[in-house]
Amino acid sequence: MAIDPIPFLSKYASFPSVSTDSAYAEGMKGARDYVKNALTELGFAVEEVATPKHPIVLAERGPDREDVPHVIIYGHYDVQPADPFELWKSPAFEPEVRDGRLYGRGTADNKGPQAVQMTALSRLLDEHPDLPLRITYLIEGEEEMGSPSFLGFLEKYGERLSKADMILLSDTGSPGTEQIVITTGLRGMLGMEVTLTGPELDLHSGVNGGPVLNPVQALTELCASLHNKDGSVNVPGFYDAVVEPLTWEREELAKLPVTEEQYREILGVPGFIHPHGATALELVRFFPTLEFNGIGGGYQGEGSKTIIPAKAFVKITCRLVPDQDEADIVAKLKTALLERCPPQVKIDVKVDKGGSPYYVAPAGRPNTAPDLSPVFATACEAAEVSIEEAFGKKPLYLREGGSIPIIRDLKDKTGLDSLMIGLFTPRDNLHAPNESFEIDMMMKGIDAYQSILRRMAFGE
């Protein structure tokens, strides 16, 4: 019996499954049990795989035969924290339909797309109970905390997963229902925290100011050395492995129905910078960055405190593009930091786990991988036709600025590529108050997914 998507998603999103906060353990279990139950009803054999933090739901159905295509559908049942709660117009975990949207934490990221996929599958199974398609559902509970248990899971389950042909997911964005985007690339990421220490204690800036190199001064000079005047990154070798986008990719990007001025207004910035002479949209999708996510040191309260601070720190992340390698860029950045740090302060560099970038060109492009899975190629065609039918327009194939490190991990450990169909839009307020999912996107998405799965199963 087919799923009724709005009540299904409303219930799913009512579980406060915040993975980063142990106070929400019950909400995590609620969401997990809900999705396990839904998959059981769809005829899946459901397992719950324990991890050091939150269990992964693993479920399979359909014929286990060489001649039957096998797709892994990935999603996550955890959501971002919902605070500040007072900014929500309706309670974050009491989903409510208003103005053609379903509001609630997780309605878009990522429970809505899962509701789309499961509804589509339930309809298809109503028509074809013996659907010749093997499906593995892989729904994790740590995406919003950076999937810390995922690599460990892959160590154990990678071989079993590698028997599939491809991965299908919707955890990326599109401009709106008028233009769906299939994501061909994700930026990788690395993270560092750099701390400079000068005097053992804060010093009086009058009594001792002059010969002491202020750690905040040293830090700002060190940070300032990391970019060139045009805004590009000034770390030797940083761009060595960067692969310039091909002409077809630039042409796809040019079709995006967003001008640079509109984008600037959406972000609310006075102006853009243009390193490499690239446009704003190109910079997000084709180029790596070195970003300061936070900085702190000395007195930050009201008024003034006339000290030379003992310490100062900065949090850095880089977004990486193909074929940059996380470990290589970590080493280059660390070398630059250590070489440039003056001897009057001590430097400490703490490296966080990140991930390398991911890229897959669809079938039939100049940069399509020669060993691209035939099932993936079929799925691309199925997606193109189905999306055009459901949304009235062909999808665009674009790289994305964000990172989903597990997509690269899955490629490395199982060899499988991911087909990423964007169902979020910039109006969905992901990770922010008043997150919502558009009903129109949901309905058209269900139609598109039903056709995609049907075409993958029957080859037409």
Added chain:
Amino acid sequence: MAIDPIPFLSKYASFPSVSTDSAYAEGMKGARDYVKNALTELGFAVEEVATPKHPIVLAERGPDREDVPHVIIYGHYDVQPADPFELWKSPAFEPEVRDGRLYGRGTADNKGPQAVQMTALSRLLDEHPDLPLRITYLIEGEEEMGSPSFLGFLEKYGERLSKADMILLSDTGSPGTEQIVITTGLRGMLGMEVTLTGPELDLHSGVNGGPVLNPVQALTELCASLHNKDGSVNVPGFYDAVVEPLTWEREELAKLPVTEEQYREILGVPGFIHPHGATALELVRFFPTLEFNGIGGGYQGEGSKTIIPAKAFVKITCRLVPDQDEADIVAKLKTALLERCPPQVKIDVKVDKGGSPYYVAPAGRPNTAPDLSPVFATACEAAEVSIEEAFGKKPLYLREGGSIPIIRDLKDKTGLDSLMIGLFTPRDNLHAPNESFEIDMMMKGIDAYQSILRRMAFGE
């Protein structure tokens, strides 16, 4: 009856008189009432002068006659904030004697020297109840917040104060009891808080990173532009008015019993910088600085948060030397900041009140002012003899790195010069956790002050 200095100071320092934080209003009142009561017991007519923030204690005693010297003794009853509290070995506001020192916030800055002066005066008055010396006590409660009400007070009381002959205070430092310093100059100060704003809200650093000028990046580049490679200040015209010290001043400084290496060890820094090719001690006393007292922006918690912060700020103070003028340097720095700020961020510069530098050469030097007050000249001689008697060595006459902006204001509004006898030492941890005052310094200081006041009263 003479004051017992250690219990007197212990009680005084037990009042948490933090002027910058309104939560400490009760501590402010406690300290103020304590000092008012002490002065009343010493025979002073005590007034409490209201100001927009914290009242000033004004007290007078002694013959009001032309032929009787009249000295103003300045001090402040407010103290620096004591946080971070967890770094104190004994509670900041529960003074405790350990290893020949009295520990507690304000024991040195500035309650200890006041205890020295009042104890000395109480002993002298025991011997000479009709002491032929007129004394005005002026104890303010806003020194640690930059004395914002002091100029307004001087507008009203300046004429009355100008009837005195000179000012006497101990709110400056000496290397230790083995070498007392009389301060001839104080650096001036200016303060600014600079805030850069980029996007209206924090942005996702993956989805939008590339074309957006990160406000932390812009701020670090702006800050880095303010110093040259050698550590000197890179603001056009910054050094124009700086007067080089005379030979006798460099010679006095050379007598300081502190090597550069000892000074480095005291501060606990890996090394010094040497702008202008000057020594560490020269840099503190003869040159201006531009210091970053605090910086903040974006995510500062544990782990990472992948944002482009909406804002970042830095707190700047400059220390100024003769003949730099506060307003002139404020204008030059502000111009440099505005000119160098890139158009992709908005800049806001908030200027705090500071003060210009102060200088007075003692009697008989090449740069002694021709109109130096005779009472001041007598006091210099009294101090030189009394300090040699009490401490076993003549004082050195040196400029100081710190600032007491009101000393310059007092000179401008009343014409009076200040004799500044240093009772702090570098081991006192001023403005830092575990502030303390040395008992030996206290006892010898009391002897010296008793002699100085006696010699000023009796001319011998």
